[in-house]
Amino acid sequence: MLKLRGHHLICLHFFRGEGYSQEFVANLREVVARAQAGEEVELVAGADDVCRACPALEGDKCQAKPGVDAAIRKMDAAAAAHLGVKVGERVRWAAVKEKVAATPPGWFAAFCAGCDWEQVCAPRKKELGLL
Secondary structure, eight states: OEEEOHHHHHHGGGOOSOOSSHHHHHHHHHHHHHHHTTOOEEEOSSOOTTGGGOTTEETTEEOSSTTHHHHHHHHHHHHHHHHTOOTTOEEOHHHHHHHHHTSOHHHHHHHHTTOTTHHHHHHHHHHTTOO
16 A cells, blocks of 8 residues: 655646656656556655655655755645545545546645745646646
8 A cells, every 4th residue: 555645645646757866756656656556545644655765854854955844744734635635544546636637726826836846747737727
């Protein structure tokens, strides 16, 4: 079973093959493939199956830049609330995909504001009519 944090339930839908390192990108591809293949996903608090391959992870906290772990946890909470999922609940990727696709573009404008990956995701959001 995949373990994903809140914002990854949203953001992985816009993955474009970029990341912090080749190992990180390979892990992202595997996580997305498993989710798309129908593997059940459990919402977790903190570091998940994506974070485990990130070079910025120290213990259970993101250290990519000062204060980022707290900001990421806020994004996790906002994403989980938007999707109607609580930590410990299990979901299917197809159901999450439907909710993401039905999200008003204005929600993404607020949710994604200031994210380091915002411009990487933008072309895929545009393709899906979410910008």
